[in-house]
Amino acid sequence: MSAKILRSSFSFASLLLLTLLFWSCSSTKTVPEGDALFAGFKIKVNDEKDSSKRSSALATELSGTVRPKPNASIFGLRPKLWIYNAFYTEKEKGLGNWIQNKLGEPPVLLSEVDTNTVSDVMSSRLHNRGYFVNQVSSNTSIKKKKATINWTANIGEPYRIRKIAYTLDDSLPIHKAIQQTQAESLLKPDDPYDLSTMTQERVRIDAVLKNKGYFYFSPDLLIFSVDTTAGDRKADVLVRIKSAAPPRTLQAYKIDDVFIHADYFLNDSISTNDTLNIRGYRYIPSEDYVKAKHLLRGVFLYPDSLYTRQNQLLTVSRLMGLPAYKFVNLEYQPDTTTNDRLDAFLYLTPALKKSLRMEAQMVNKTNGFAGPGLLASFRNRNAFKGSELLTVDFTGTFESLVGGRGSDRENPETGEENLNSNLTSYELGVQTNLIIPRIVSPFRMRNLRTEFVPKTRINVGFNFLNRVNFFQMNSYNASYGYNWRPKQTITHEITPINLQYVQLVRTQPAFEEILANNRLLQRSFEEQFIIGSMYRFTYSNQAIKERKHQFYNDVSLDVSGNMVNALQSLTGADSPEEEAPRTLFGQAYSQYSRIQNDFRYYMKVGASSQIATRLLTGVGFSYGNSSTMPYVKQFSIGGPNSIRAFRPRSIGPGTYDVPDSLLFSFFDQTGDIKLEANVEYRFPIFGFVKGALFVDAGNIWLLRETVNPTTGEVDRPGGVFNTSTFMNQLAVGTGVGVRVDIEFFVIRLDFGIPVRVPYLPPGERNVIKDFNFGFTGDTGMTLNIAIGYPF
Structure with a gap:
């Protein structure tokens, strides 16, 4: 970016700032003479004679009774009022009128506030809280056409x-x-x-x-x-x-008959005489859509049992969780023969059974690759008459490495542009996923009484990756696992069988040279047969929207090779060595344990703002049959959902400074340990446009130091974790963000500003003083464009 463009950008930003300041001072521009802007209010509760000491909670409750509310403000500014004043027009049509009324907000006037009525409502609220004797008064102060109302509530001891x-x-x-x-x-x-x-x-x-x-x-x-x-x-x-x-x-009622219409459409004529009697239930009209033995696992209404709302809600929730159905309706009618009995009628409306969707995509991966993609997805919501969801996804993408550290650098030896700067990737894949809405196990298991459908997941897939100028790779995966939620806030996910096999089928000289110079990296690409298990536990109370404090914690454990290695040891196999590991089907397998914990805390600030925090920690350790973690299981850091002031995989491990010749490959910048912390303040700007201020910090490290056998030099100097120095090796970034949030879809733009760069020399790591408004170099901004919130 040229100096002229930078000066122009700075001048524009300065002009915009001055304009904002000017209009913030002109918030009373459209206030009529003789009136004032209702700028704010304060509520004081005098509770000296109240032993319950609830003044803070009472003041918050009384604040909710003030009508109308003052214009929305942030940091003392009123952006919606500013827009209204800036585009004010008396015309009833046109762009200015549309902006004024759709994006702006007219001034809330003092004349619109009936202080006596509000005081009476406050007094009534206090009465409802046990303060039968109370007094509420108000006074108004006006300065420069801005009015502030102070309400005072005098209370005594409550009844x-x-x-x-x-x-x-x-x-x-x-x-x-x-x-x-x-x-x-x-x-x-x-x-x-x-x-x-x-x-x-x-x-x-x-x-x-x-x-x-x-x-x-x-x-x-x-x-x-x-x-x-x-x-x-x-x-x-x-x-x-x-x-x-x-x-x-x-009178208490019992359930007499339960009628289940498993293939119901509106205006269907139903004859209760045309039923199948299955395990005491009246199945209408047949099992042609969903078989009763599978459907009845979600029905907790029992003939000749006492009616309970708990069983009613449990039944509706479980049946609504079945992919085969779009609507579930439950009705009761008094039994015609017994006055203390009810007949239950379940009406289940099928969803569209099969669908085919084609979708053009813009792929943006965490490794810095982006480009167009195509997704073709086939879906069958009732594959085997048990409400099984079968999904087959075909994907194809063409990606190029966009941006990144050192994007403005040349090869220091030849003076030519780095070969990696044109790094592209082609990818083709197919994934088949079957979700069975019940636990399928060789052991008989009881039906879980939970409102969430327990699921069995079976996944098989293949992926072909062609990284131009580097390698071609075939990836195979298969897994079998379970997912269940005993209650709303807790989710368990266990995958007893998790298989992955990654095969390098063709490598280029540039990539072979990288591997030859890094034995650890070479090992991580060789040992790509993963056979193991995974467990994941998630706690979240985010679904409880009224909570001021919300928590999310996700812990996952991933292990591989342990059982195979133990069986081979019992059968007398030779002990594994670095150059001669044990094999399965002729291929070396990985043996490791990997654990990661993602903790998040959200606190509501006011009506629409929020402080979001995250602490992400992880460690992976290879042993036995492996000298290093598989490359696909190692940690990386940086990017739109991580430390946003740095490009993906451009940090670490530790203080390691990647050579210029590898700046665009990012193969070396992975580690065994990860530590990341984020703090973000989210606030509304206007309408569905929201803003954010954030600070990110973190890094990755190695557990072991490796030496190049050819040169005798350490592969990645400064990359090993040290308890006494790791805090001084954290990368730190800050920045601002803009989000277009239309509830079901979020487009996010985050501008990251580096504060501390760990790979620079010790005295030069604090770079905020050298910050420039460009998007190049170690002290420039980083623009992150992404879908959804980062955490």
Whole structure:
């Protein structure tokens, strides 16, 4: 990038910044005379006389009652208001009007805020929290046409519950069922009176009754009477059922018949006489679509059993998880012969069974290769009449290495452009994946009572890779595993059989020279027969959207060769040596253990902002039949989902400075240990456009140091992990990002700025002072274009 272009870019950025500052100071431009911009508010709760000390929580709750809200702001600026003012027009059509009203936001005026009404709502909220005696007042201050409203709530000691009594008729079973739940009641003596807790208690009691057969009961049939005449701010709570409750709501029901229409479409005429009786269920009309023995594993409604909502929800969730079905509907009807019985009707609407999809892609890999691709995918959602999902994917890509460290360098020996700068890759592959919605095992296993469908996965694939000027490679893979979720937050995934075989079929002199100069790298490419097992455990509460603090932790264990090596040892095979490893089917196999942990923490900040953090650690160790980890199992770092100030695979191991001649191959920049940490602040800008500020740090290291047998020199100097120096070897980057987030699809642009470069000499690693606005060199920016969030 020329100096002239840099100066122009800097001038434009400066002009844009000045414009933003100018318009931020002009946020009252469209405010009418005699009015003011509602710039903000504060809420203070005086709780000196309140022993519960809930002022912080109360202030947060009262803040939610303020209407209307002030214009959205970030760092004191109001971007949507700025857009409205900048493009303000009285025309009803045109581009300016569209930008003003679609992307902008009109000023929220003081005249729109009814402080008396808001104060009354706040007082009512305090009353619901047990502060029957409270006072809410407000005052408004205006400066330069900007108004700030301060609300003050004066409260005393809240009314507290003295005792809870159940005024029920013991002659009815439902009253006994309610009394039996009293030990788990949300209402506790000496707790402050709280209307929301009483509402939750009604829902809790209803949930208990629903699981005891009371199908027609509802929470609004429960009444809480509160008596405050006891004095000393004490309240007695009386729980009872409405006297006008219909008789059927007070009766427990059993399930009589269960009718299952396994191939239902809207407007189908159903005859309950035309059924198959299978294990007590009425199957309609036949097993031509999904066989009953497979479907019934997801049905937890049992004929002649007590109705429970738990079994109802479990059944619907499990059946909705079957690929063969698009809709699941469950209805109940009173039995025509017995007044305490219900007939259950399951209507299952099939999804489109077979589909073929063609998709043009833009491939962007973590190793820095990008280019056009084509995907053809065949899908059968009911392959063997058991709702098995069979997927066959055919892929083809043409990729070139884009960008990277040293992109502006020439070969130091010849002065010519590096051969690797034109590195391209061709790839063809086919993957066949079969997901069976049940556990298929040689051992008999009980049906798991979980709302998530347990799955058996079978995968077989082949891939051909042609890395121009380097090598051609055939890759074969096969696996057999299980996936199950005992509850919403926990997932187990075990793969007892995991096979991979990577075969170099043709190598070029340039690649052979690289291998000849690096014995460790040569070994990692030779030992590519992987036969082992994998286990993965994931915890995540991100699906619980209302949580302020969300956690995600994924730990995976990958082992290979241990069982084969143990069997060969038992049969008296020769001990493995570096030059003569043990073989399986004539091919050396890898023996290693690899563990990785991905921990993430998300904290909501305000209504729409979030702080996201990640700590990623991993270590792999080869032993026995292997002197090094397979290349495909080694760690790398850098890129759009890692340290974004550095290109993929351009860091490490340790302080190793890759030779200029290998800058574009990245073969050497892998390791046995990985440590990475990320912090990102995510915030809205306007509409579906969001922004981010981030800091990334990390590196990879080797567990062993290797020496080139020809030269006697260390292969990758500075690459071995050392507990006393590793913190000083971390690569650090920062930057800003823009994301177009339309919920189901996210396009991300991140501009990474290097702060610390570990492969530079010790006194020159802090490079932020030398930062330039270009995209070349060790101190330039890195543009990352990706799909989805980095973590």
